[in-house]
Amino acid sequence: MDVLISGAGVAGSALAYWLRHHGFTPTVVERAPRVLAGGGAVGFRGEALDVLDRMALLEQVHGLPAVIFTGELIGLLYEVTRQEVEYVFGDSIATLEQDAGGVRVTFERGRPRRFALVAGADGLHSRTRSLVFGPHQRFVRHLGLYTATFSLPNHLGLPDNGRLSSMPGKAAAVLSTCDNTGARAELHFASGPLAYDRDDAAQHKRIVAEQFAGEGRPIPRLLEEMSRAQDLFFDANAQVEMDRWSSGRVALLGDAGYCAAPTSGRGASQALIGAYVLAGELAVAGGDHTVAFATYEREMRGFVAEHQQMGREGADRFFMGTPIQEASGMADADAPGMAHAQIVRLKDYAPSFAATRP
Incomplete structure (x- = not known):
C-alpha cells in the first residue's frame, strides 16, 4: 500500500519509519535539495520519549547534550529510514486528484504518480493543506x-x-x-x-x-x-487550528495540521507522537483510511489541545517580560532536564495489515 508523505522533517521522517515498520510502502517528497539541517532546539518528555524508545533511538538522543537541534533529530530519523524508504529531494506536490481508488499526484519536477494515501507533513505553510482544505489564512493564527x-x-x-x-x-x-x-x-x-x-x-x-x-x-x-x-x-x-485533519485519502500531521508554535516547546514531541499514532491506526485498521483517520484524530486531539495551550502561554510570557530559561531558548523550552523525564507509554498497535517486508 503506497503512501506519499510530503515533507522530510520530524513528522514526515517519523511517519515513514512507522509506516515501513507496519508493512506499508512510504515515499517522502521534500522541496529542499537535501536533508534539513539547523533549526531550533528540541527536547522531549513523556509520550515522545516512548516513541523514541520504540524506535531504538532513545539511547542515541540521551547521548547528546541536554539541548539538541531539529536538524540533528531529522538526521537521526533519516539514517534509520533511508535504506528502506524512497526519499525524493528537490521536488514538491503540484496537484492532488482523489478518486475512489487512490490519489493522482503531479509534482513540480517529477512525473505524475499514483498513491493509495497522501500525508501532509510539510509544515506551517503546508502546500498539501492549501490544496485540499483551503487557503493558509483560514487556519493559521499568528x-x-x-x-x-x-x-x-x-x-x-x-x-x-x-x-x-x-x-x-x-x-x-x-x-x-x-x-x-x-x-x-x-x-x-x-x-x-x-x-x-x-x-x-x-x-x-x-x-x-x-x-x-x-x-x-x-x-x-x-x-x-x-x-x-x-x-x-x-x-x-503561529498555530494551525483545524476542525479536521483529513479529507478523503489525505491526512495532515505535525505542524501542517496542528502546529503548536515554537513557544510551546512541544513541536518535535507532537510530531513524533502524531506519526506514531497515524501509522499505528492505519495498521490496526488494515489500511482502511476512513476508520484510521477518524481514530487518529480522536487520539491526537487531547495532545494538540494541551500543546497549543502551552504555545499560547509561552507567547504570553514573552510579552509579559518573563525571563526565558537559560539554555533552552524559546524554540523548545522543554529541552533542559530531558534525561530526567519519565517515559509515558502510548498504546500498542498490533497490525492487521497483511503485508510482508522484503
Whole structure:
C-alpha cells in the first residue's frame, strides 16, 4: 500500500519509519535539495520519549547534550529510514486528484504518480493543506512573534548549555552544538504579521537586522554572524487550528495540521507522537483510511489541545517580560532536564495489515 508523505522533517521522517515498520510502502517528497539541517532546539518528555524508545533511538538522543537541534533529530530519523524508504529531494506536490481508488499526484519536477494515501507533513505553510482544505489564512493564527535561527562558531566557548539576552519585545539565545565546536543563535522579536518572500533569505536577514538595530552586546556580533550564515531559518510563531485533519485519502500531521508554535516547546514531541499514532491506526485498521483517520484524530486531539495551550502561554510570557530559561531558548523550552523525564507509554498497535517486508 503506497503512501506519499510530503515533507522530510520530524513528522514526515517519523511517519515513514512507522509506516515501513507496519508493512506499508512510504515515499517522502521534500522541496529542499537535501536533508534539513539547523533549526531550533528540541527536547522531549513523556509520550515522545516512548516513541523514541520504540524506535531504538532513545539511547542515541540521551547521548547528546541536554539541548539538541531539529536538524540533528531529522538526521537521526533519516539514517534509520533511508535504506528502506524512497526519499525524493528537490521536488514538491503540484496537484492532488482523489478518486475512489487512490490519489493522482503531479509534482513540480517529477512525473505524475499514483498513491493509495497522501500525508501532509510539510509544515506551517503546508502546500498539501492549501490544496485540499483551503487557503493558509483560514487556519493559521499568528501569535505576534517571529524567530530566526542560524549556526555560528562557538566563539563564546559555551558548554552544553547556552546564554540568553532579553530586552523589551526581543530576546536572543546562543546554544552550543553537541560537540561544542559550533553554536546556534536564536533571535526572537514581537511583531504583527509581516509580508515577505519565504524563500528570500537575504530579505529575512534584513528584517531581523532592522528589528535588532541599535541593541548592545552581544547583538551586533550575532547580526554579523547572521549576515554570513547559510542556514538561516526565519518564520512566525503561529498555530494551525483545524476542525479536521483529513479529507478523503489525505491526512495532515505535525505542524501542517496542528502546529503548536515554537513557544510551546512541544513541536518535535507532537510530531513524533502524531506519526506514531497515524501509522499505528492505519495498521490496526488494515489500511482502511476512513476508520484510521477518524481514530487518529480522536487520539491526537487531547495532545494538540494541551500543546497549543502551552504555545499560547509561552507567547504570553514573552510579552509579559518573563525571563526565558537559560539554555533552552524559546524554540523548545522543554529541552533542559530531558534525561530526567519519565517515559509515558502510548498504546500498542498490533497490525492487521497483511503485508510482508522484503
